[in-house]
Structures are given as structure tokens and as C-alpha cells.
Amino acid sequence: MPSAGFLFLEDDKAMEITIIGAGLAGCEAAWQAAKAGCRVKLFEMKPEQYSPAHQSEQLAELVCSNSLRGSGMNNAVGCLKEELRRIGSLFMAAADATAVPAGGALAVDREEFSAYITAKIAAEPNIELIRREVTRLPETGLTILASGPLTSTALSAELARLTGAEHLYFYDAIAPIVEFESINFEHAWRASRYDKGGDDYLNCPLNRDQYDAFVQNLLDADKVSGREFEKLIHFEGCMPIEEMAARGPQTLAFGPMKPVGLPDPKTGKIPHAVVQLRQDNRHASLYNIVGFQTRLTYPEQKRIFRTIPGLEEARFARLGSMHRNTFINAPVCLNNALQFKQAPHILAAGQLSGVEGYVESAACGFLAGIFAAALLQEQPVPVPPAETALGALLGHLSSAASDDFQPMNINYGLFPPLEGRKMKRADRRLAMAERALAALPPWWERVNATLLSEKG
Incomplete structure (x- = not known):
């Protein structure tokens, strides 16, 4: 019998991936899993329920700002965006399609951005969008929890029970x-x-x-x-x-x-x-x-x-x-495939997992989507190289100090150091970006070979 308070998924649903939350991470995870040939049920509580910070019925709503930060490779977020762009991120496709002038940064029209992603999700045949609040975590069946930093009270209580510890949290403005x-x-x-x-x-x-x-x-x-x-x-x-x-x-x-x-x-x-x-x-x-x-x-x-x-x-x-804003102590709770150690059928994605920022949340959703697709197909989980921005971000979640874990934006301090001669800071950052983008294609080829998918 399933544990009290948990939602039980029937056996005929075993070949589906359930995703809770249709924000940046949830939509990206759904898109990647669907493109890998998986059937996805994507749950979104809006418009039935709204968090204190959300107003629109659209998916992937941007709340704090319309900025996706710097575009240059001198900033690690620029490298992360370029990685996502090269491997078919829905988030980056939407950002590039709805960009507005912002100097050296990438900023978007927020309403058009959300509308773009909402339309793409609605048109994808492998994704079933269900607008209903989920208050219990599934006892079985592969699940991605992407409920965001404003996870509802009921689901937060479930998550606290799952992790066995009180949540870490901070306030966002x-x-x-x-x-x-x-x-x-x-x-x-x-x-x-x-x-x-x-x-x-x-x-x-x-x-x-x-x-x-x-x-x-x-x-x-x-x-x-x-x-x-x-x-x-x-x-x-x-x-x-x-x-x-x-x-x-x-x-x-x-x-x-x-x-x-x-x-x-x-x-x-x-x-x-x-x-x-x-x-x-x-x-x-x-x-x-x-x-x-x-x-x-x-x-x-x-x-x-x-x-x-x-x-x-x-x-x-x-x-x-x-x-x-609520997040978990990722080094304690998750393995390097974003699976909860106490419930490996559940993966965490987005800011809830302990990343900070729009781009990082989408990147975490991207990884959760392809990891879940590999798990569903009983294939090896394709973890990205540590030299990439994706790998560096994942490394923070799996190996940061757990006694004082805090959300983190991507930064070059998370990347493996460069070997050899000393370099000026700007040159070192550009060299790290070049190394990351060189390490990306072989990994992505392995991902496609593993999932037998045609990514777009």
C-alpha cells in the first residue's frame, strides 16, 4: 500500500513522466523529455491557484525581472546560455524570439516570452498539460518536482516529509x-x-x-x-x-x-x-x-x-x-542525477533544487528532462562534463558544503580550474568558456545516442 499522504500512480502509467510545475524548469523538462519520445503529464496549478508572486495564466511566467543577464562569455551565465542554445533549449528559443534591447544583457518581453513557451507546450503531442494543483507526491512512477521557490504549503509539507529535514529558505524581492x-x-x-x-x-x-x-x-x-x-x-x-x-x-x-x-x-x-x-x-x-x-x-x-x-x-x-523562496539542501537530498536519495523515482528541478536565477532554473529543468528520459528508458544517465557550465551547475548541487548550502548563480568559480600558465582574469574566463563549448558536442552526441531522439 502507498504511504499515507502520497499519490499512487497506477501501473499503466509507468511509461509516463509526471512533472509538477510548469514554470521555467518544468516546461524545459517537459519539452526535453517529450522530444526524447517520452509521454509527459505536466501539472500546473494556475489558474486554480496562484502563488503570491504570480499573476498570469501563462506558463513559464517571469516574475522578478525580464533580464536573463549578460550575453558575453566573460560572464559564466553567457556561457550557460550559449550551451543551452546549442543543444535545443526551449527556454533559449523563446528568449531569442522575444528579446528586447538591453545593452550587453539579454532581456525579453515577458508576456511574449511566456506566450511563446505556452504555445509550444500546448502544441507538443507528447505533453498533456493538466491545470490542477498537486498536493501529494507520487509514491511510484517517474516524477520531476519543479514546483518552484514558491511551492504550495501542502506540497511543501510533503517535501519536508520526503527530505526528513526542515526546509532551507530565503526571501526574494x-x-x-x-x-x-x-x-x-x-x-x-x-x-x-x-x-x-x-x-x-x-x-x-x-x-x-x-x-x-x-x-x-x-x-x-x-x-x-x-x-x-x-x-x-x-x-x-x-x-x-x-x-x-x-x-x-x-x-x-x-x-x-x-x-x-x-x-x-x-x-x-x-x-x-x-x-x-x-x-x-x-x-x-x-x-x-x-x-x-x-x-x-x-x-x-x-x-x-x-x-x-x-x-x-x-x-x-x-x-x-x-x-x-524555498529550496532544498541539495548535497544532502539529491544525487548527481537530481534524484532524491530517499525517493529515486522523484527528481528535483529549478530553483527548488538550489540553483538561483532564470537561466539556471531552465538549465536544471533541461538536465532533469533528459535524466528522466534516460531513467524511463533504463539507459545510463548522461551527466554533463564538469568543464561545461551545465556540469559546473550540477556539481554545485551535488558537491557543495551541505552544512551551509545556499542557492547559487552560475559563475566561473564553479568550473574546474585551468591547468598550466597563469592568465589574466578576463583571459582565463574566456578560456574556460572555450573549453566548455568544446566539451559540449561530444557529450550531446552521447545524449542523443542514449535517448535515440531527434532534438530540435
Whole structure:
């Protein structure tokens, strides 16, 4: 008999893969498994239930930002994106099809991005999309858990029972979005830092007095409190702006509001601080305030952010918010094929597994999809080489220190070191990227040979 509280999958479903959650990781996993010839049941709780951060019925909804970060190989996420692009990632196909100007970064129109993936999933004959909340983990049958960092209370309880330990968690924050027509160009101007990438960003300058007053406003403002039984733990890569301000009066001027490379065209001088806004949709009607994730109350956000020169009459299409992100202690809970050690028929994917970021979540879903396909076909699991960005990301989940495990963006520090002569940092990073992309094709050929699939 199945354990109490678990969903039992009947024997005639044994040749299917069940995927719980149709976010970035779940959709990517479903796509890869389906392309490998597997039948997939993809469960999505929207619109029956919504998390605190989600609003759209579309799949693969982007929440915090529309940026997929840097495109160059000097940044490991650029290498990861290129790997995914070369091996047929649905996530990267959607990103490239819906890209908007963002200087040296890759940013997308969020609604078009989600619509693209939703349409692809709906049209794939090997995928059955079921819009229903799953509250119990399957007792049998190959399953990918991609329920995301905002996993529901019921499913979180199941996961806690499965792992045998209390969840690790952190808080994540969402930046506000401003309507373009409400921005005052008597103060704001278009430019990218050091003129790299054209004039893709909008810039609002602050002098020293304006900056000091802004920081003090942040420190004095009313904030949304966490629930009493939850400890506030912020991920360093997505720190609320008021938390950064509390670390020191000039922290923001050296962080998201740093003015370097952005002289004000009206004065020719570098301001004391600059607030940047990045295009959020294809029509350039919406711009998000870069680095301004926050847990300020809505009235305080409107009051304080309108003190920024250029945003005096700002109309907010979305205000910032705070939500709990849940992840597991991957080195303790998972093997190197993303299977739960206590329940090998269940794989983890996406931010729930302990990766951080949109690209990393999709990459984890990609791996979970092909791993599950191999397991279903009783074939060896094709783990990527450690030299690749995919392998480096997987290595973090399987071999990081478990006593203080934290979510991680892909970075070159996760890659195996280069042997031989010493190199400058920039040259070393490019050499690591070249090594990664050279190691990718032989592995991908083995994957295709193992799964006997035709990838697109």
C-alpha cells in the first residue's frame, strides 16, 4: 500500500513522466523529455491557484525581472546560455524570439516570452498539460518536482516529509515597473554605462543631497514584515534595496545606483548616484527599476521612488513585493542525477533544487528532462562534463558544503580550474568558456545516442 499522504500512480502509467510545475524548469523538462519520445503529464496549478508572486495564466511566467543577464562569455551565465542554445533549449528559443534591447544583457518581453513557451507546450503531442494543483507526491512512477521557490504549503509539507529535514529558505524581492510615458526626460536620459550597447537604459541622476535624503527615506520607511514564524534570510544576489541601504550610507552608490560610466549629458559630469531603468516589454512602454527589489509597503514605494529626479510623476504598472523562496539542501537530498536519495523515482528541478536565477532554473529543468528520459528508458544517465557550465551547475548541487548550502548563480568559480600558465582574469574566463563549448558536442552526441531522439 502507498504511504499515507502520497499519490499512487497506477501501473499503466509507468511509461509516463509526471512533472509538477510548469514554470521555467518544468516546461524545459517537459519539452526535453517529450522530444526524447517520452509521454509527459505536466501539472500546473494556475489558474486554480496562484502563488503570491504570480499573476498570469501563462506558463513559464517571469516574475522578478525580464533580464536573463549578460550575453558575453566573460560572464559564466553567457556561457550557460550559449550551451543551452546549442543543444535545443526551449527556454533559449523563446528568449531569442522575444528579446528586447538591453545593452550587453539579454532581456525579453515577458508576456511574449511566456506566450511563446505556452504555445509550444500546448502544441507538443507528447505533453498533456493538466491545470490542477498537486498536493501529494507520487509514491511510484517517474516524477520531476519543479514546483518552484514558491511551492504550495501542502506540497511543501510533503517535501519536508520526503527530505526528513526542515526546509532551507530565503526571501526574494520583486522590483517595481514604471510606465514609460510617465518618466520626466527633463532629468532622465538614455545611455548604457560607458556607452556600451547603445542607449538601452534610462538614467535618473541624484546629487549628494538628493541621494542622502533618498537613503534616509528608505531607512525610515514602513516595510512589510515577514511572518512571525519565519526568519528573514535574504539571498545576496537579490537583496532588497532598503536592506542594502541599512548596510551603510554609500552602499547603494557603490551598488545598484553606482554612477560610473554615466555622465549626465546636461552637465558633462558624473552624478553622485544614478537610478537605471531597463526596458521590460517589446513595445518599450514599461521599464523596470534596476536593482530596486523591495519589501517597502506600496504607499511608501510610491512616495519614496517619486523623489527620484525623472520619476516625480511615475505611474507604476507593478510595485515591488516580497515573497518566500524555498529550496532544498541539495548535497544532502539529491544525487548527481537530481534524484532524491530517499525517493529515486522523484527528481528535483529549478530553483527548488538550489540553483538561483532564470537561466539556471531552465538549465536544471533541461538536465532533469533528459535524466528522466534516460531513467524511463533504463539507459545510463548522461551527466554533463564538469568543464561545461551545465556540469559546473550540477556539481554545485551535488558537491557543495551541505552544512551551509545556499542557492547559487552560475559563475566561473564553479568550473574546474585551468591547468598550466597563469592568465589574466578576463583571459582565463574566456578560456574556460572555450573549453566548455568544446566539451559540449561530444557529450550531446552521447545524449542523443542514449535517448535515440531527434532534438530540435
